[in-house]
Amino acid sequence: MIAVLLSGAGTLGRYSSLVARGVIRLKATTTSDIDRLPRYDVPPDVSPLDLLLADREKDER
Secondary structure (H helix, E strand, C coil): CCCCCCCCCCCHHHHHHHHHCCCCCCCCCCHHHHHCCCCCCCCCCCCHHHHHHHHHHHCCC
C-alpha cells in the first residue's frame, strides 16, 4: 500500500514511532509528485471506497 502523508501545521513527530518500527517509510514529496497521483471520477451517489475495493477484488496480485 502506498500513502502520501501530508503534514499540516504540525510536525511529523507523531509518525516517528511508526518509522522506528519499520511500519512506514517517509520520503520527501513535492507538489509535483502529488500532481502525478491518479485521479478518479466518482459519481456522487457512489462510495469511492466501494469502487476501490471492487477494483482490488478484480486484481489477481
